[in-house]
Amino acid sequence: MTSPSADVSAPERTSARRAERGIALVAPAMRGVVLLQIVLSTASGVRLSDHPSAYAALTGAVVVVSVTLVAQCLLSGTVRTGVWRYPDLTLAWLAIPAMNLLLPTSHVVGTWESWAPGYAINVAALAATWMRPAVAVTHALALGGWLLVWTSAVDVASWETSLGNALTIPGYAIVVALLAHYLRELAADADQSREDAVAATRALELQRYQLTVHDASSILRLLSDEETPAAVLPGLRVQADREARRLRNYLSSQLQQPSDRTRCTVGTMLAAALEGFDDLPLELAVELGAHVELSEDVWTASRGAVAAVLHNARMHAAAHQVVVHADTDGATWEVVVSDDGVGFDQENQTLGFGLDTQVCDALAGCGVAAEILSSPGRGTSVTIVGRVGRGEDAP
Structure with a gap:
C-alpha cells in the first residue's frame, strides 16, 4: 500500500x-x-x-x-x-x-x-x-x-x-x-479545473488512506505498548488479524462488506463492530432494534462508525462503563454508544479524525445521521439514527 x-x-x-x-x-x-x-x-x-x-x-x-x-x-x-x-x-x-x-x-x-x-x-x-x-x-x-x-x-x-x-x-x-x-x-x-480535480482526488485518496490506517494504527500502538493490560491483548490480536486481512484487500475493500452469509441487520452490524472489544466494560441492550434490516452501504458505514467510537473509548475515555443500545420505533432505527469516561470540551475542542470522518462524514454519505454529545468529566454519547428500509435517506 x-x-x-x-x-x-x-x-x-x-x-x-x-x-x-x-x-x-x-x-x-x-x-x-x-x-x-x-x-x-x-x-x-x-x-x-x-x-x-x-x-x-x-x-x-x-x-x-x-x-x-x-x-x-x-x-x-x-x-x-x-x-x-x-x-x-x-x-x-x-x-x-x-x-x-x-x-x-x-x-x-x-x-x-x-x-x-x-x-x-x-x-x-x-x-x-x-x-x-x-x-x-x-x-x-x-x-x-x-x-x-x-x-x-x-x-x-x-x-x-x-x-x-x-x-x-x-x-x-x-x-x-x-x-x-x-x-x-x-x-x-x-x-485550473484540471488542477482542482487533481487536488480533490488527492484529498479523497488521503481520506481513504487515513480511513484505512486509522484503526489499524491504534491497534498496533496498543499492541506495542508494554503497559497495555494483558486482559486487553486477546481482543487486540483478534482486531489486528482482521485489520491485517482488510489491509491486504485494501484496493478491493472486500472485507468492508458483510459476507454472503451475514444478514444486514442492526444486530449483525453491532456484532461485527464489537468484535475484539472484550476488554471494554461493555453493557449491551440491543434486542429492541437488532432485527432492523439495513442496506449494505449503511451496514458497512455503521459498523465502521461504531468501531471508531469504541476505539476512541478504549484510547481516550478511561470509562468504567460503555453502553451500546439499539432501538426502533418502526420508522427509524437508533444505535447509541455512551461511556462514563473523561469526555471532552465540545465547544472548544474540535472532533478528531475518528469521530469527524469515520463517524459523521461516513454516515452522512449514506443518509444516516450522527449526533455527538460530550462534556468534560461527564463522558461521551454518540447517537446514530437511520430510516427503516430507506438507508439512503436522512431521517
Whole structure:
C-alpha cells in the first residue's frame, strides 16, 4: 500500500500549451496568404516602380521576416517569442510611406503592387496575438491613422476608401485580440479545473488512506505498548488479524462488506463492530432494534462508525462503563454508544479524525445521521439514527 501522495502526479497545463500552439499555427497560415499575394505581385511592382531596387529590397525584407515568423512559430509553438516581431512592426510602418514614394500614384491604393495596406492589416492582427490586448489595439489604431495620412494624400483615392482601409487595421486587430484572449482564458480555466480535480482526488485518496490506517494504527500502538493490560491483548490480536486481512484487500475493500452469509441487520452490524472489544466494560441492550434490516452501504458505514467510537473509548475515555443500545420505533432505527469516561470540551475542542470522518462524514454519505454529545468529566454519547428500509435517506 503506497502513500496517497505518490498516486497522483502534478498536472501539466496542457490546455494552455495547446491553445498557444493553435495560435502559433494560425499565425503562419495568415501570414502565408498575405505573403503569397505579395510575391505574386512583386514582378509587376518592380516594373512599375520608379526605384525598382528599393522596391525589391523592401519586398525581400518582408519575405525574410515572414519566413522567420513561420519557422519560429512552428518550431517554438508560440507567438510570444521570436526575433521576427519587432522587425515585422517596423516594416509595416515603413512600407506605408514607401509605397507612395516607390509607385505611381495610380497604383498606390487598391492594387497588390502596393501591398503595404494588406501587410499592415496582417501585422496588426498578428501583433494582437503576442501583445497585451490594450497595447495591440492602440498600436493598430496608430498604424491605421498612419495609413490614413498617407493614402489621403493620393489624389486618386476617395476619403471613403482611405478611411475604410485605415479602419480595417484596428478592426482586425480587435477581433484577433479578443479571440486570442478568449482562447487563452478558456485554456487557463480548463487547466485550473484540471488542477482542482487533481487536488480533490488527492484529498479523497488521503481520506481513504487515513480511513484505512486509522484503526489499524491504534491497534498496533496498543499492541506495542508494554503497559497495555494483558486482559486487553486477546481482543487486540483478534482486531489486528482482521485489520491485517482488510489491509491486504485494501484496493478491493472486500472485507468492508458483510459476507454472503451475514444478514444486514442492526444486530449483525453491532456484532461485527464489537468484535475484539472484550476488554471494554461493555453493557449491551440491543434486542429492541437488532432485527432492523439495513442496506449494505449503511451496514458497512455503521459498523465502521461504531468501531471508531469504541476505539476512541478504549484510547481516550478511561470509562468504567460503555453502553451500546439499539432501538426502533418502526420508522427509524437508533444505535447509541455512551461511556462514563473523561469526555471532552465540545465547544472548544474540535472532533478528531475518528469521530469527524469515520463517524459523521461516513454516515452522512449514506443518509444516516450522527449526533455527538460530550462534556468534560461527564463522558461521551454518540447517537446514530437511520430510516427503516430507506438507508439512503436522512431521517
